[in-house]
Amino acid sequence: MTSGVSEKSSSLLRIRCNKRQGIALVAVLFMLFLSLFTFARPSSGGCGGRTIRTFNEAVAFSRATTTSHNHEGPIFKNLNDLEATANAKDNQEHVLILTPLKNAASYLPRYFELLDRMSYPKHLISVAFLVSDTTDNTVELLQEQAHVFLNRWKDRYHEITIYQKDFSFELPEDKRHTFELQPLRRSYMARSRNYLLTAALREEHSWVLWLDVDLVDYPATVLEDLQSVDVDVVVPNCLRETEDNSFWGYDKNNWQETDSSLEMQKDLDPEYVLLEGYYEFLTNRYLMVDMPTHHPKLEKVPLDGVGATFTLVKAHVHREGANFPAFVFQHQVETEGFAKMAKAMGFGVYGLPSYLIYHTMNG
CATH class of the missing domain: 4.10.280 (MYOD Basic-Helix-Loop-Helix Domain, subunit B)
Incomplete structure (x- = not known):
């Protein structure tokens, strides 16, 4: 028992x-x-x-x-199949959004709010920043938001990268739009853009969007809308935000040459930089902010110069060598120099006068 x-x-x-x-x-x-x-x-x-x-x-x-570090042979990447088409969303084409920054902490909340409101699939969007000569907490805020965007269950971004490159270029805030200082200022901005472009562009990117940090409003479908125009370079019409909703142009770097402007340039020193929106030297160009805005919003017009508040570029334009000259190119530097260079290479540059986006009331 x-x-x-x-x-x-x-x-x-x-x-x-x-x-x-x-x-x-x-x-x-x-x-x-x-x-x-x-x-x-x-x-x-x-x-x-x-x-x-x-x-x-x-x-x-x-x-x-x-x-990944033990390849037995070379890595093969076929770029022949990389396209930028009018149906980019349906074709799952990747977009790289590039934003240069300096002391931009106060603008970042609205920037990320608008960015995240975009209807383009987030897994097809990469975002890269270049922070230069900043004295505020821009980098820390970028890191915090990147962590949020990259670690959520849905609508997760493909990649977010933060670069820092200082140029030791200091300009008092009240002097940043002074006429005499613009060629030098724009030259440093061009260098910043080129650093960011060469560091961030990957083989999967079909489109590059240059996006200002201080925009205050644009349509959620803006990427799909601009892609549907199906041109090499395209920009919407950027106005200033005003309390009374009055019409004030902001991005005056979007323009067409005229007979008068071309005639005037014949007598200019080759190193002279032309600037828009300054009474010190009138260029006689036709600015997009002065064009009619009552036409269909996707009706395009050819341009000879562009800004970069919101500039969509087919990535092959940059890959083939069109960048932002920090030197004088056909009397232009930086973004307008990029447009001149792209056109000289045979690419099409266009604007949408009736497609309106809005910039904060600064500068």
């Missing part, structure tokens, strides 16, 4: 032990699968900034991270 009780107790003990081991094993397996399903990388590379949601993706990521 005693022997039977002992055997029974021993059996119960084994069952309890097995049950504990089984529960522990289930817990370990559950934590393993949970970690695979919720893994998210806050930086670039690897899976391209996407959340891993399946076991197969986790296995693929593991293989990629263990073999």
Whole structure:
């Protein structure tokens, strides 16, 4: 009888032990699968900034991270299939949004609000910033917001990168639009844009959007709208935000040459930089902010100069060499110099006078 009780107790003990081991094993397996399903990388590379949601993706990521530095042969990238089309959203074409910054902390909340309101699929959007000579907490705020955008379950961005490059160029805020200082200021802005472009452009990008940090309003469908125009370079019409909703032009760097402006340039020193919106030297050009705005909003007009408040470029334009000259090119530097260079290379540059976006009332 005693022997039977002992055997029974021993059996119960084994069952309890097995049950504990089984529960522990289930817990370990559950934590393993949970970690695979919720893994998210806050930086670039690897899976391209996407959340891993399946076991197969986790296995693929593991293989990629263990073999990425042990290639047995060359890496082959076929750029022949990379296109920028009018149906970019349907064709899953990647967009790179570029924004140079300096002391921009006060503008960032609205910038990110508008950016996140865009209807273009977030997993097809990469964003890159170049912060230069800043004295505020711009970098810290960028890092905080990037963490949010890269670690949420839905509408997660493909990649967000923050670069810092100082040029030791200081200009008092009340002097940043002084006529005499514009060629030098714009030259440094061109260098900043070129640093950002060359650092951030990847082989998957079909489009490049140059976006100002201090815009206050634009349509959520703006990317799809501008892509549908299907030209090499296109800009909407940027106005100033006013309390009474009156019409005030902001981006005067979007313009057409005229017979008068071309005639005047024949006698200019080749190194002279032309600037728009200054009474010190009138260029006689036709500014897009002075064009009629009652036509269909996607009706385009050819331009010879562009700004960069919101400038959409097919990535192949930049890849083939059109950048932002920090030197004088056909009497222009920076963004207007880019437009002149793109046209000289045979690319089409256009504006949409009736497609309105709004800039903060500064400058």
